[in-house]
Amino acid sequence: MGERIPGRSVESVIEQTDLSLLLDTSTEPMNATPNDSKKRIEQLKHLQAWETQTARLLGGWQPAVRLWEAKHAIGLHLWRDLQTAGELRTRLWELRVSRPDGSAVVESVLPAIKILACAQQDFEFIAGLYLGAKKALAEAYRAYLEETHATWDVPSIDILRRAAVIKETKIEWAEAYLAQVATSDERRHIVERWANYAVEVITAAGGVCGEDERSAELPPPGYGCLLPFGECKRDDRFKVQLQGYDRPPIDDDEAHTLWQFVSYTIEMQAAETLASVLWEGEGMDWEFYYDVARHCYDECRHSKMGEERVRELGHEIFEIPQFTGNYAWRQLYDPMRRYGMLTYIIEQDSFALKHETYKNYVKIGDTTSAEAIMYDIIDETMHVRLGAEMGAGID
Ligand SMILES: [Fe+2]
Numbered sequence: 426m427g428e429r430i431p432g433r434s435v436e437s438v439i440e441q442t443d444l445s446l447l448l449d450t451s452t453e454p455m456n457a458t459p460n461d462s463k464k465r466i467e468q469l470k471h472l473q474a475w476e477t478q479t480a481r482l483l484g485g486w487q488p489a490v491r492l493w494e495a496k497h498a499i500g501l502h503l504w505r506d507l508q509t510a511g512e513l514r515t516r517l518w519e520l521r522v523s524r525p526d527g528s529a530v531v532e533s534v535l536p537a538i539k540i541l542a543c544a545q546q547d548f549e550f551i552a553g554l555y556l557g558a559k560k561a562l563a564e565a566y567r568a569y570l571e572e573t574h575a576t577w578d579v580p581s582i583d584i585l586r587r588a589a590v591i592k593e594t595k596i597e598w599a600e601a602y603l604a605q606v607a608t609s610d611e612r613r614h615i616v617e618r619w620a621n622y623a624v625e626v627i628t629a630a631g632g633v634c635g636e637d638e639r640s641a642e643l644p645p646p647g648y649g650c651l652l653p654f655g656e657c658k659r660d661d662r663f664k665v666q667l668q669g670y671d672r673p674p675i676d677d678d679e680a681h682t683l684w685q686f687v688s689y690t691i692e693m694q695a696a697e698t699l700a701s702v703l704w705e706g707e708g709m710d711w712e713f714y715y716d717v718a719r720h721c722y723d724e725c726r727h728s729k730m731g732e733e734r735v736r737e738l739g740h741e742i743f744e745i746p747q748f749t750g751n752y753a754w755r756q757l758y759d760p761m762r763r764y765g766m767l768t769y770i771i772e773q774d775s776f777a778l779k780h781e782t783y784k785n786y787v788k789i790g791d792t793t794s795a796e797a798i799m800y801d802i803i804d805e806t807m808h809v810r811l812g813a814e815m816g817a818g819i820d
């Protein structure tokens with residue numbers, strides 16, 4: 426059906442984001458009324474909570490999103506959401522709110538998030554999250570920018586301008602994705618129905634700024650939650666197999682290099698495991714979600730690095746079956762054990778191979794492969810350190 430599409434339009438939307446971030450001055454604050462700092466602080470507290478919890482929910486669904494390019498985009502989006510939450514939290518700290526995660530704020534956000542989780546199909550979920558929650562966030566940022574004091578609140582204005590542009594670009598991405606994936610009348614109907622329902626849920630929850638009146642009860646969805654997902658999904662272009670590949674001899678340069686970079690494409694499973702941890706790790710310190718989101722995006726980048734190098738070597742990843750068994754077996758363990766295994770054991774144990782192959786690429790003059798491996802080693806060193814810090818925190 427409509428999912429068999431090239432990723433260019435989706436990716437070009439993402440690339441636009443970073444260029445336009447620094448240039449946006451489209452919403453000018455008004456200075457119309459004296460600013461109410463208590464109200465602004467409450468808004469910022471709720472906005473950072475919505476950014477954090479929607480990022481976690483995106484993580485929960487990422488393994489079940491079928492379109493390969495969308496899976497990559499979601500890895501970036503959830504990292505951007507946590508970065509925005511981090512900037513809002515820094516501003517709250519300046520405004521003398523040292524602990525923005527009070528239970529009242531989190532409790533006001535989570536019920537709606539858990540309902541948005543109940544979509545039954547990936548494109549339906551994207552419609553609700555992006556056209557419901559992310560659109561509400563974009564509108565809230567614009568409204569804040571119009572209302573706040575143009576001199577007193579400049580540090581917030583800088584952050585919220587950037588946040589608004591990021592959200593608006595993500596909504597644009599979702600509209601492009603939905604136009605490509607929801608190609609039948611039935612799918613378009615599902616998209617519209619769930620997006621409208623998401624708006625109703627968020628409105629009933631008091632909006633994303635926590636200032637509107639809340640309904641006594643949120644409207645229940647007509648069906649149950651599918652999260653967490655036991656298997657990761659691939660779109661129809663891929664062949665999928667449960668087993669991995671045997672390593673060719675290192676002196677068979679062509680076969681070994683192809684094997685190594687195909688293996689990088691399969692690191693999407695690591696991204697999917699981390700995305701699942703983001704959702705399933707409930708009640709963690711905010712910094713944990715920030716680190717896991719970065720780690721998840723890094724693994725998407727490693728997968729992309731593999732894809733690009735495989736193409737340079739004269740192949741397309743769709744020719745080579747994808748291995749999905751690692752995600753499936755890791756889902757058998759609780760999320761913290763899963764995170765510990767990935768960082769402390771799997772990533773920790775991967776350095777010997779990486780160093781051996783790096784030296785070999787230098788020896789045979791394959792600078793591109795050597796540099797790719799070096800960037801990966803740098804990322805992986807950080808990932809192992811994050812896992813060790815988490816382990817030390819648990820002890
Ligand atoms: Fe990696």
Ligand SMILES: [Fe+2]
Nearest residue numbers: 772804805808
């Ligand atoms: Fe890693």
